[in-house]
Amino acid sequence: SAIDLIVLDEVDSTNAEIVRRRPELGGGRIPVCVADCQTAGRGRRGRVWQSPRGQNLYLSLGLIFRGSFAMLDGLSLVLGVAVAEALEEQGVPDVGLKWPNDIFIGGSKLSGILVELQGELEEGIIQVVAGIGLNVHMKDGAGVDQSWSSLAGALPERRWCRNELAAAIIRSVLRAVNEFTGQGFGGFRTRWQSRDIFSGKPLTATHGELAGTGLGIDDSGNYLLSDGEEVVSIRAGEISLRVQ
Numbered sequence: 001s002a003i004d005l006i007v008l009d010e011v012d013s014t015n016a017e018i019v020r021r022r023p024e025l026g027g028g029r030i031p032v033c034v035a036d037c038q039t040a041g042r043g044r045r046g047r048v049w050q051s052p053r054g055q056n057l058y059l060s061l062g063l064i065f066r067g068s069f070a071m072l073d074g075l076s077l078v079l080g081v082a083v084a085e086a087l088e089e090q091g092v093p094d095v096g097l098k099w100p101n102d103i104f105i106g107g108s109k110l111s112g113i114l115v116e117l118q119g120e121l122e123e124g125i126i127q128v129v130a131g132i133g134l135n136v137h138m139k140d141g142a143g144v145d146q147s148w149s150s151l152a153g154a155l156p157e158r159r160w161c162r163n164e165l166a167a168a169i170i171r172s173v174l175r176a177v178n179e180f181t182g183q184g185f186g187g188f189r190t191r192w193q194s195r196d197i198f199s200g201k202p203l204t205a206t207h208g209e210l211a212g213t214g215l216g217i218d219d220s221g222n223y224l225l226s227d228g229e230e231v232v233s234i235r236a237g238e239i240s241l242r243v244q
């Protein structure tokens with residue numbers, strides 16, 4: 001698939017830029033935006049994504065799907081797998097996934113993915129913005145509210161090129177999205193599961209009302225917890241999980 005690449009020095013948010021540019025780009029090409037820094041980078045759950053200049057990757061793609069909104073939970077896990085596989089192709093070892101789609105390395109967060117629904121283009125055709133933030137040379141985590149890592153910090157013996165990483169991620173995401181569109185979530189379940197950082201761990205849900213051992217995901221990407229008697233499934237987007 002052909003892309004329209006938009007490269008910016010500075011932007012509020014590459015996700016917001018894709019929303020703004022979408023109407024001018026036609027012809028079935030996929031708009032992709034990368035920026036050297038963001039002044040209002042957004043994270044999941046209304047959080048801020050710290051986006052200092054010249055250090056990391058901030059990348060968004062405008063995708064179109066035929067189907068229902070229910071597919072989107074699966075899509076967000078598919079994107080996690082795609083980013084993890086791209087990093088592995090680039091030689092990054094032990095890439096982990098934290099449900100639904102955070103990318104972890106060495107026990108802390110390396111990359112986050114924000115899937116935003118843009119609306120229905122026409123009946124049955126939905127537009128989605130997929131934004132990926134990847135810490136490459138992140139130096140100062142001031143303002144980051146969780147334990148974070150970067151490629152340069154985790155693997156200091158390597159030189160990291162943001163352009164190469166962007167190309168690898170874009171290729172991997174487009175490949176994965178094509179597969180997801182054609183064949184659904186099925187082929188991603190084991191690829192997701194093999195990188196699950198929660199598997200076998202004692203977990204609690206954010207509100208504390210659920211606790212159990214992590215069992216991985218079902219065929220739609222819901223997370224499964226076992227409390228010893230029952231298996232409970234948790235939908236992406238509803239609650240978040242953490243190790244007890």
Ligand code: BTN
Pocket residue numbers: 012013014015016038040041042043044045047049057058059060102111112113114131132133134
């Ligand atoms: C998360 O909370 O884990 C998701 C973070 C997503 C950050 C990326 S950076 C590129 C794109 N533009 C944004 O404003 N957010 C996403």
